[in-house]
Amino acid sequence: MSRNKMVKIAGIVAYFFFILFSFMTGFDPGKQIAQNFIDFSLDMFKILPCAFLLIGLFEVWVKKETVEKHFGQESGIKGYIWALLLASTTVGGLYVAFPVAYSLYNKGAKLSIIFTYISSSAVCRIPMTIFEASFLGIKFSVIRLWVSLPLVIMSSIILGNYLTKKGYKLMEGNS
Amino acid sequence: MRYLYVITILALFLSLAKDRRKTLRAVKIAFKRFANILPAFLIMLIFVSVVLFLVPDRLISAYLGSSNKFVGVGLGLFFGSITLMPGFIVFPLCSILLKKGVPYMVLSAFTTTLMMVGVLTYPIEKEYFGTKVTIIRNLVSFLIAVIVALATGIFFGELF
Structure with missing residues (x-):
C-alpha cells in the first residue's frame, strides 16, 4: 500500500471518528457536517447508479467506429457540436461528466472533444440553464453561454492538441 | 430527474430483450467502474460536508x-x-x-x-x-x- 493511500484511509477513518464523537458528545458543528454529508450523498446517489448503468450499456452496445467517426480525429466541427449536445443533456454536473468522458475517450474520442464535453456539461445543461434564466433573466444566461462556449471550445482544442502531442493518456487511477 | 430513471429502465429492458449476456456484461462494467471511483467520491463528499459547514x-x-x-x-x-x-x-x-x-x-x-x-x-x-x-x-x-x-x-x- 502506498503512503498516499494510507494517508487517505487515515483521513477517512479520522473523519468518521470525529462524526461519531460529535454525536456522542452533542458537538453541534460535527452534527451539521454529518448532515451535509448525508444530504449531498443522497443527492448524488440518486443520479450515480443510473449514470453508471447507462455508461455500462454504452460500453457494450456502441461500436468503437461510431464514436471514432463522430468524436474522433476525423470528426471536424461536427464533433464539437455533438459534444455540446451531449453535454447539454448530461445530468448532475462535473462528477457525472468525468466517468462519461472517460468512456468516450476509451471508445476513441479525441482529447479536445473530451475537454469540450466536460467544460460545456458544466455550463450548458438544459434544465439548469432554464432554471437560471427564469431567476436571473434570459439575457444573463445568453451572455454566459455566448461568451463561455467559444472560449471552452478554443481552450479545449489548444489543451487537447498540446497533450496529444505529448503522448498524454487518460486512465482510471491516473494520479 | 424522473426522465433519467425512465430512460435508464427503458434502456435496460431494451438491452435485455436484445441480448441477455451483453446486458449482464454492461451491468458488470457499471458496477466495476462505480466501485473503482467510489473512494474518490467518498473523499469528495467529506470535503463538501466540511466546506459547506465552514x-x-x-x-x-x-x-x-x-x-x-x-x-x-x-x-x-x-x-x-x-x-x-x-x-x-x-x-x-x-x-x-x-x-x-x-x-x-x-x-x-x-x-x-x-x-x-x-x-x-x-x-x-x-x-x-x-x-x-x-x-x-x-x-x-x-x-x-x-x-x-x-x-x-x-x-x-x-x-x-
Whole structure:
C-alpha cells in the first residue's frame, strides 16, 4: 500500500471518528457536517447508479467506429457540436461528466472533444440553464453561454492538441 | 430527474430483450467502474460536508451583498470556486441578491465558477485526468469565468 493511500484511509477513518464523537458528545458543528454529508450523498446517489448503468450499456452496445467517426480525429466541427449536445443533456454536473468522458475517450474520442464535453456539461445543461434564466433573466444566461462556449471550445482544442502531442493518456487511477 | 430513471429502465429492458449476456456484461462494467471511483467520491463528499459547514449560504450572500463591485467579483470568483451547490439553491439565492442590488457581474462570477471550477471535485477529476491536467483545466476554467463575469458587466452597463 502506498503512503498516499494510507494517508487517505487515515483521513477517512479520522473523519468518521470525529462524526461519531460529535454525536456522542452533542458537538453541534460535527452534527451539521454529518448532515451535509448525508444530504449531498443522497443527492448524488440518486443520479450515480443510473449514470453508471447507462455508461455500462454504452460500453457494450456502441461500436468503437461510431464514436471514432463522430468524436474522433476525423470528426471536424461536427464533433464539437455533438459534444455540446451531449453535454447539454448530461445530468448532475462535473462528477457525472468525468466517468462519461472517460468512456468516450476509451471508445476513441479525441482529447479536445473530451475537454469540450466536460467544460460545456458544466455550463450548458438544459434544465439548469432554464432554471437560471427564469431567476436571473434570459439575457444573463445568453451572455454566459455566448461568451463561455467559444472560449471552452478554443481552450479545449489548444489543451487537447498540446497533450496529444505529448503522448498524454487518460486512465482510471491516473494520479 | 424522473426522465433519467425512465430512460435508464427503458434502456435496460431494451438491452435485455436484445441480448441477455451483453446486458449482464454492461451491468458488470457499471458496477466495476462505480466501485473503482467510489473512494474518490467518498473523499469528495467529506470535503463538501466540511466546506459547506465552514462556508454556508448565508455567509456567501452576506459577503457578496456587502462590498463594492470589484471586491464582489473577486469574492464571487473565490466562493464559486471552493464550494459546490445544486442549482435549485444557487439561482433563487442569486435572485434575492439581485433584488438587494448586487450587480449581475458579481452573480455571474459566482455562478460561473460554481459550475466550471471544481476544487471540491478535484479528487474525482484527478483519478481520471491526473493532477497536472486537472489543475490546468481548472485554471483555464477560472480564467473563462473571469472573462464571462467582465462580459456580463459590460453588457449590463455595470462596468463603464
